[in-house]
Amino acid sequence: MVRKEQLATDPNLISIWYHDHKVSIDVMRQMKKHLYNNFPYSRVFNDQQHLMSYLGNKLVIKHIVLILSMKNKKEVESMVKLAKHHSQRRGLNMLPCELRMCFSSSGVESIHSHIENSFNSIVKDLKQNERLSPADTTQAEDEEIPTDEAPCFDIFNSTSKDSWLYDLNNESLKFLLFQSLIEVLIRKEYNSNSLEHIWRICRRDYMSNDAQIKKINELAAAYTPEVAINYYTQNSCLFRLLSKAFRMEDVDRIYGFGCYLADLHKQLEQTGNNQRLNQSEDIKVFHRGKKVARGVAQQLKDSKGHVIALNGLLSTSTDVNVAEMFSGQGTVQSDYQSVIFEVHIDLRAAKLIRPYANIKELCAFRDESEVLFFTGFVWKIMTLNCSLILKSRDETALF
Incomplete structure (x- = not known):
């Protein structure tokens, strides 16, 4: 599908x-x-x-x-x-x-x-x-068109569109069904054939690009579960194809990447747990910058006060300047808007089912000060100004 x-x-x-x-x-x-x-x-x-x-x-x-x-x-x-x-x-x-x-x-x-x-x-x-x-409806010549809109997942429809989020006031069933699939994938036991299947997918998708095939072979030869986060943060086939699978809601492709998702989940979980043992703050604030279609911005505005979930993994930063850079602030915009998410996570209230971690020491671009959230986090849109404030919610309330 x-x-x-x-x-x-x-x-x-x-x-x-x-x-x-x-x-x-x-x-x-x-x-x-x-x-x-x-x-x-x-x-x-x-x-x-x-x-x-x-x-x-x-x-x-x-x-x-x-x-x-x-x-x-x-x-x-x-x-x-x-x-x-x-x-x-x-x-x-x-x-x-x-x-x-x-x-x-x-x-x-x-x-x-x-x-x-x-x-x-x-x-x-x-x-x-x-x-x-x-x-x-045409884009300004110097305006970059966003290509990684994250969709919501509709398990019942085989033909639909990219969408930005789940409004859990209305779409909690779809969200739970998708998270059930993710739960199966990250708990499943895999073997070497499962990993090789991922590299076959990558080679097939880039079969006409010799440079990418060479890169894929290098990634395959060097891969271990300990580099799952590093591989995701590279501008590599793994990141692009996994993001596309979430974006297009390709269940077969997501299932095929289950082995890698399990490794990514495990490393994020271990890294995040170790970090939280040594932290004193109860509330963490991160930022994410993104250029989104006006329809997406309107949906976010209409969802103020609602509980939502963003599909796919959520990349944020501890540095607001990095978020501003990724939002495209100051560039010419026509049908797209710069959005900065201010993400609050309250460890006193949130019961974490999915992991997140500061991956600065593990990622490919350390100057981005990246904090990565695994798929499945639940947020509440608190306010909308020039930026958007999301606050973590108790995920167990939905399960």
């Missing part, structure tokens, strides 16, 4: 579905699946006042696709006019994709087909709009 890219790739886009009546569980599931599969970020409303209040706020996102499920056509026209008025007051662009979608009782298959055809129409309109207005 490998996730596909969402069909609407504009990083500055949000889809909003408003329905004025109680839809069935099946229709709700189908609509959310298509919203999730086709758009970088989506919101669902069934209260007109809440929707208008949301549109009236200062949003990070700039482009909106509005989908309305309303029985009365006149009410649809009134809602579109009202939504455009609220969005224009905030300088938002309501794309020409307003869609009235009604659900009759003509049968499940007919409704499913209607939903799919409607979303196909939306995507077609979006692509046409991109061709007509390329300047709105």
Whole structure:
């Protein structure tokens, strides 16, 4: 199972579905699946006042696709006019994709087909709009496009998109399912064939790159469990392919890297435990800098006060200047924003299920003062200013 890219790739886009009546569980599931599969970020409303209040706020996102499920056509026209008025007051662009979608009782298959055809129409309109207005969605020449967005993991969907986080207020089941898989992988016993399988994956993916094949062979010859952290922090095939596996939610690939994940987990656990024996501070503060799509920034803003989890391993630093460098502060930005995470971990309250450690003495780039968190940490978004403050939560509450 490998996730596909969402069909609407504009990083500055949000889809909003408003329905004025109680839809069935099946229709709700189908609509959310298509919203999730086709758009970088989506919101669902069934209260007109809440929707208008949301549109009236200062949003990070700039482009909106509005989908309305309303029985009365006149009410649809009134809602579109009202939504455009609220969005224009905030300088938002309501794309020409307003869609009235009604659900009759003509049968499940007919409704499913209607939903799919409607979303196909939306995507077609979006692509046409991109061709007509390329300047709105193209990157500035000197702006680097982020390529390592961390996705959330949906065990039930085989086609979906990259996403930034789990909002555990709504997605705790998906998070727990994924962590169950990780738990199996890090506790499983492996042999030399398991490690060789990883190197075969690397060689296959870089088979046309002789320089990389040579590097892979060197890494394979020198690898021991004691260098797992060092290998992860290098600009190597292991880091790139493992990050891609998490990003695309490639279960087969993640399973194939289980041996290395187990080594990485064990070394992080041992290193972190040794460090905490000699520390006196109860609260630790770290920073992470990242350039993210506006849709991701909007999702973070909407999740203030929520409990979240970031997929994949989380790399932070004890040096805020390093975080600022990685955030791209001061560079030209169009559809992307610089975000600095201020990560608080309270050892008095947090019961750690997953390890973290200061890996400065083990990593390939010691001047980055890196602190690495294994996948599975649970955070609460406390405040959002120029930076984002995450506070550790008791992970056992979810298990």
